[in-house]
Amino acid sequence: MYMIEAIDLKKYFSSGIIKKHYTKAVDGVSFYIERGETLGLLGDSGSGKTTLGRLLLRLIEPTEGRILFDGIDITALNRRELRRVRPRMQMIFQDPESSLNPRMKIGESIAEPMKLGLNGRLSREQIRERVLELIDIVGLNPEHLNRYPYQLSGGQNQRVVLARILAVNPDFVVADEPTASLDVSVQAQILNLIKQVKIEHGTTMLFISHDIDILKHMCDRIAVMDRGRIVGIHERADFADIPGSRHDGYQKVMVEGT
Numbered sequence: 001m002y003m004i005e006a007i008d009l010k011k012y013f014s015s016g017i018i019k020k021h022y023t024k025a026v027d028g029v030s031f032y033i034e035r036g037e038t039l040g041l042l043g044d045s046g047s048g049k050t051t052l053g054r055l056l057l058r059l060i061e062p063t064e065g066r067i068l069f070d071g072i073d074i075t076a077l078n079r080r081e082l083r084r085v086r087p088r089m090q091m092i093f094q095d096p097e098s099s100l101n102p103r104m105k106i107g108e109s110i111a112e113p114m115k116l117g118l119n120g121r122l123s124r125e126q127i128r129e130r131v132l133e134l135i136d137i138v139g140l141n142p143e144h145l146n147r148y149p150y151q152l153s154g155g156q157n158q159r160v161v162l163a164r165i166l167a168v169n170p171d172f173v174v175a176d177e178p179t180a181s182l183d184v185s186v187q188a189q190i191l192n193l194i195k196q197v198k199i200e201h202g203t204t205m206l207f208i209s210h211d212i213d214i215l216k217h218m219c220d221r222i223a224v225m226d227r228g229r230i231v232g233i234h235e236r237a238d239f240a241d242i243p244g245s246r247h248d249g250y251q252k253v254m255v256e257g258t
């Protein structure tokens with residue numbers, strides 16, 4: 001059984017008040033991700049990568065098609081059932097601040113998923129110990145725990161996001177350009193941290209990027225997306241055959257994200 005399987009997935013956005021227009025953001029996509037595998041998703045700006053990532057976690061509703069998560073058809077689940085599956089799937093966004101509560105101290109933020117008891121009940125003391133363990137794993141110091149997200153750098157906040165994710169230990173993670181908003185000097189550190197975490201926990205991942213070199217470094221296979229469709233999936237052995245990705249737009253995204 002695959003960790004993730006998408007079957008003829010579609011997402012059409014409607015716009016236009018008088019005359020209806022449809023943006024076919026995702027237009028009939030089928031693929032799978034094996035347990036523990038990292039699948040890369042490469043494509044130009046607007047090709048539908050983020051929409052596909054959000055669909056897989058059912059953060060948005062598909063227009064058509066099915067998503068099997070560990071054999072469970074999550075498109076058929078009601079809200080209550082979905083809530084039970086949710087902790088097993090997480091998303092890392094380009095802009096770490098957007099996934100952190102600005103009014104929560106870093107320490108509270110990391111402890112929150114454990115307090116919700118998503119992975120069994122822990123005592124206050126156990127949670128405290130685990131938080132200290134987690135910030136050490138992601139390369140932060142105990143002194144960061146009493147700060148707020150605005151008091152940390154983008155790279156440090158992305159480390160907080162990773163610590164939170166580790167606290168939940170999900171089976172599947174969608175990482176959407178997780179380093180695109182970061183300083184080039186910090187990008188490699190965060191990428192290596194994601195890779196290390198992933199290997200240690202056997203996490204299955206969809207890794208979205210414009211940058212073919214980042215994907216080659218991070219992924220077992222790379223899917224190429226173009227105008228809502230997957231136009232090819234490449235194994236490691238034929239990464240060299242992937243059509244050169246256009247890099248226009250990438251700079252823009254980096255600037256917008258900062």
Ligand SMILES: Nc1ncnc2c1ncn2[C@@H]1O[C@H](COP(=O)(O)OP(=O)(O)OP(=O)(O)O)[C@@H](O)[C@H]1O
Nearest residue numbers: 013023024025043044045046047048049050051052
């Ligand atoms: N909520 C929405 N409402 C209407 N159209 C949308 C919405 N979200 C995305 N789109 C459209 O769907 C298409 C795909 O967008 P998406 O964000 O998935 O692309 P992307 O590949 O992630 O691009 P980028 O590399 O710039 O992040 C675009 O044409 C976009 O304008």
Ligand SMILES: [Mg+2]
Nearest residue numbers: 049050051176
């Ligand atoms: Mg995107």
